Amino acid sequence: MRRSVVRGVGGYLPPKRVTNADLAKSMDTTDEWIVERTGMKQRHLLAEGQNTSDLAAEAANIALKNANITADDIDLIVVATATPDHPFPATAARVQAKIGAKKAFAFDVNAVCSGFVYALSVADQFLKTGQATRALVIGADAMSKIVDWNDRGTAVLFGDGAGALVLEGVDATHPDFERGVHSTHLFSDGCHYDLLYVDTIAASAKQPGHVRMQGREIFKSAIKLIGEAVEKVLAHNAITIEDIDWFVPHQANLRIIEGISTHFNIPMEKMVVTVDQHSNTSAATIPLALWEAARDGRIQPGHRVVLEAMGGGLTWGSALVVW
Numbered sequence: 001m002r003r004s005v006v007r008g009v010g011g012y013l014p015p016k017r018v019t020n021a022d023l024a025k026s027m028d029t030t031d032e033w034i035v036e037r038t039g040m041k042q043r044h045l046l047a048e049g050q051n052t053s054d055l056a057a058e059a060a061n062i063a064l065k066n067a068n069i070t071a072d073d074i075d076l077i078v079v080a081t082a083t084p085d086h087p088f089p090a091t092a093a094r095v096q097a098k099i100g101a102k103k104a105f106a107f108d109v110n111a112v113c114s115g116f117v118y119a120l121s122v123a124d125q126f127l128k129t130g131q132a133t134r135a136l137v138i139g140a141d142a143m144s145k146i147v148d149w150n151d152r153g154t155a156v157l158f159g160d161g162a163g164a165l166v167l168e169g170v171d172a173t174h175p176d177f178e179r180g181v182h183s184t185h186l187f188s189d190g191c192h193y194d195l196l197y198v199d200t201i202a203a204s205a206k207q208p209g210h211v212r213m214q215g216r217e218i219f220k221s222a223i224k225l226i227g228e229a230v231e232k233v234l235a236h237n238a239i240t241i242e243d244i245d246w247f248v249p250h251q252a253n254l255r256i257i258e259g260i261s262t263h264f265n266i267p268m269e270k271m272v273v274t275v276d277q278h279s280n281t282s283a284a285t286i287p288l289a290l291w292e293a294a295r296d297g298r299i300q301p302g303h304r305v306v307l308e309a310m311g312g313g314l315t316w317g318s319a320l321v322v323w
C-alpha cells in the first residue's frame with residue numbers, strides 16, 4: 001500500500017490586477033453588483049503573449065522550490081486546464097519543456113472547475129501503484145482568453161492563474177504514511193453540459209469560442225452537488241466536520257461557499273477563501289488557495305484538509321488530504 005504525500009505547493013498570478021472599478025470603465029457593471037452577487041473584488045489577467053503553460057510553469061517552479069527538489073526529480077506531470085495553449089500537444093508537455101522535467105511523462109485533464117480534484121485523483125492512482133514516484137499536479141487556466149468581454153454576466157466572474165502541488169508516493173513503512181491523499185471522489189453528469197460550456201470549437205484559432213453559462217441554474221445545483229461530494233468524503237473516511245481543520249472549496253462565488261458553510265454548519269473561519277482576491281480561476285482556484293493558506297501558516301503539517309469543487313460538465317468532486 002502506498003500513499004501520495006504533499007511535498008510542496010506553489011502558485012502564480014499574472015501581475016496585471018483588474019479591480020471591479022476597472023471593469024466598470026469598459027462595461028455596464030458596478031463594484032456593488034459584483035461584490036454583492038459574488039464577493040469578488042479583483043482578478044489577475046494574463047499579459048499579451050502569455051499562455052496557460054506560462055502560468056503553470058511559474059507555479060510548478062515555486063512548488064518544486066518549496067519541495068526542495070528539482071524538475072529532474074519529477075516523473076509525472078498532470079495539468080488540469082480547460083484553456084490549453086493549443087488543442088494539442090497537451091499543456092502539460094509545454095510545461096515539461098519550460099521547467100526542464102526531462103524524466104517525466106505529461107498529459108492534461110479537462111474537468112473545468114473540478115479539474116484540480118480530477119487531476120489530483122489521477123496522479124494519486126499513478127503514485128499509489130508505484131508507476132510514478134514524484135508528481136507535479138497543476139491547475140492552470142487563462143479564462144480571460146475565452147470569456148465574452150461583451151457579456152457582463154460572465155466576464156466579471158473569472159480570473160487567470162495557476163497553482164501546483166508536488167506529491168510523492170511513500171509506502172506503509174514510511175513515517176509520513178499517515179499524511180497525504182486519503183481519498184478522492186469524482187462525479188459527473190453530462191446531461192447538464194448546456195449549463196456551462198464554450199460555444200465554438202476551441203481548435204479554431206480565429207474563433208476560440210466563449211463561455212456560456214446559465215448562472216442561476218449552476219448556482220442552484222452547486223450546493224446540492226458539492227454537498228453530495230462533501231458527504232461522500234466524510235462518510236468514506238468515517239470523520240465529521242469537527243475532525244476537519246480546513247475546507248478548501250472551489251472559488252466560484254462567495255455566496256456558494258457561504259451556502260456550503262451554512263448547510264454543513266462549517267464555521268467560515270475554517271473555509272479558505274480567495275475568491276475576493278482572485279475571482280474564479282477555474283482549475284487553479286484550489287491549488288492557489290492551498291498555496292495561500294500554506295504560506296501564511298494556516299495549513300500546517302498534519303492538518304486534515306477537505307477539497308471540493310463543481311464545474312462544467314457538469315463535474316464535481318472532493319478529496320481528503322492530510323497536509
Ligand code: ACO
Nearest residue numbers: 029030033037113152153156215216218219252253310311
Ligand atoms: N453587473 C450588473 N448587472 C448585471 C451583471 C453585472 N456584471 N450581470 C448580470 N447583471 C444583471 C442581469 O442582467 C439581471 O438584470 P435584470 O434583472 O434587469 O434582468 C440581474 O443582474 C440579475 O442577473 P442574474 O443573472 O439573475 O443574477 P444572479 O443573482 O443569478 O447572479 C451570478 C449571477 C453571480 C452569475 C450567479 O448566478 C452565480 O454566481 N451563479 C453561479 C455560477 C458560477 O459561479 N459559475 C462559475 C463557473 S461554474 C463553477 O465554478 C461552479
